[in-house]
Amino acid sequence: MRNTNRALNRVLLTLVGILLLGTGAALIAAGTLPWFADLWTTTASSVREQARSLAGTAPLPDPVRSWWLVLGVAVPLVGAALSVAWLASQGGGKNPRLAEQSEGTAGRTVIDAGLISTAIREALSGNTDVLSTSVSAWESRRGTALQVRVEARRGASPKDLADTVDQLLRTTDAWLGHPLPALVRITSGTRTQLAGSRRAR
């Protein structure tokens, strides 16, 4: 349900992969082909030469000396900023509000996710196949979406659980007046391992 930009992740991972693959190929070539090792050395020395001559142009007063050196600081700084942006694009999108309606002077109605959460948890608390329930609201492309996470007892039928939650969601639809997109996760977890099976042995 998180609003991670998945396409961006894959594109950036592709770029990093291609970059590493290129570096690896260059290293292998320099290790196996003598002419490539020579090319490597001459290219690096010409780059150094160019950097030195560039540092002499576009002068600035000491201690900076040249605009090109400012660029040399700015480029890694921009890289760091882009890395932070990539980090920040992961996850997010959890929303404590389920719905909101304001009608001019009539005021504003806000429905907290907690209301539906409590209702669904309460409704499932008597179900022996359910070990724990959590309900959260997330932003999605078309308004808020509801996530219901149900931890199933070992051996519980996922179909029965799915039908139960389906029914509950239909009830909440009737309360709220319009259906919310919903994701139901039926999971197994540590509690499933510990709680054992319901059927008599």
Added chain:
Amino acid sequence: MSQDPQIRRLIRRETHSSRAVASLLTASVLLAVFLWLTLESVLWLLKDQPVLASPAMMLRWLQDLPANTIPAGMTAAGIGVAALGLLFLGLAVGRGRRHRRALDSERAAIVVDDDVIAAAVSGRVRLAAGLAPGQATTTVGGRSVRVQVRPTSGQPLAVENVREVVDGELATYGLHRRVTSGVQVLKEGAVGQ
């Protein structure tokens, strides 16, 4: 299969990895490297002592790398870096399917862990054949559901009957990905209860 594109999107996002962990790790490493490069270039501008190596030292090291390293070491390092690059490409273009699957529903996107399905199928088989816990084990993975049954000794169990139970149970789930079931009844029975 649900027709609602939003439900389909929810299911797709829930059953496939977002690559967030790999992205977080990569972005953190890149951030550290870029910050270090910034610090080194600032220190070099101020003619201060470098932390590890100044930009000028780095360039010189890069230039002398083929001369100072034995070719075999160079090749080995290249193979390592290229393997890492392939790993990244694999993460980027791989499907990243998680061990979960979607169930049919008209109202919601329902995604169930494979473990839950396996436990439910085992339980159903045990109930139908009157077995004790542990006599039926189920593995759910990819497009297959494999059930292994150890019958109670002296009470033979027909594979067809078990298969019928398994297929019947799976049919009620309405899994979005078609699965094939495989049933194996072991020759050795469990000592009676």
